[in-house]
Amino acid sequence: MKKYLFLIIGLIGLVGMSGCKKTEVVETAIMPNKTFIYTVDGNSSGWKYSPDGLTLQYDINLPELEQYYLEQGNVSVAISLDDETSYEILPATFNGYAYSVNYTTGFVSLKVEDPLLDPDFELVPPGDKIVVKIVLSDSDYIE
Numbered sequence: 001m002k003k004y005l006f007l008i009i010g011l012i013g014l015v016g017m018s019g020c021k022k023t024e025v026v027e028t029a030i031m032p033n034k035t036f037i038y039t040v041d042g043n044s045s046g047w048k049y050s051p052d053g054l055t056l057q058y059d060i061n062l063p064e065l066e067q068y069y070l071e072q073g074n075v076s077v078a079i080s081l082d083d084e085t086s087y088e089i090l091p092a093t094f095n096g097y098a099y100s101v102n103y104t105t106g107f108v109s110l111k112v113e114d115p116l117l118d119p120d121f122e123l124v125p126p127g128d129k130i131v132v133k134i135v136l137s138d139s140d141y142i143e
């Protein structure tokens with residue numbers, strides 16, 4: 001009987017040990033996100049019409065937006081029209097305007113247009129102060 005008890009304990013130990021797995025934690029050297037806050041005056045002369053007059057654009061100079069973020073990082077843009085009580089992640093439509101964003105090395109372009117492309121709609125600068133939050137994030141690029 002002792003012989004079988006020893007065998008049962010041995011089998012339980014073997015089954016229990018085979019379920020264990022060594023896990024190696026490797027920390028990566030990803031840099032923390034970078035967040036930039038800009039206040040855009042809705043009446044600013046920085047708003048420019050597209051040649052067809054259907055889009056307004058405001059360019060934000062952001063030298064930290066390097067080629068790395070275009071190729072493998074991440075750029076997120078959100079705007080607040082209520083003094084940073086809340087943010088809308090772009091693209092978004094509110095207050096009768098469609099807001100979107102384009103970016104390239106060194107610049108983020110905030111765009112505003114009529115979401116219905118109504119030819120009778122008069123597109124004017126938003127008029128209110130807009131707070132723009134730009135977040136540059138590092139990312140592991142996987143091919």
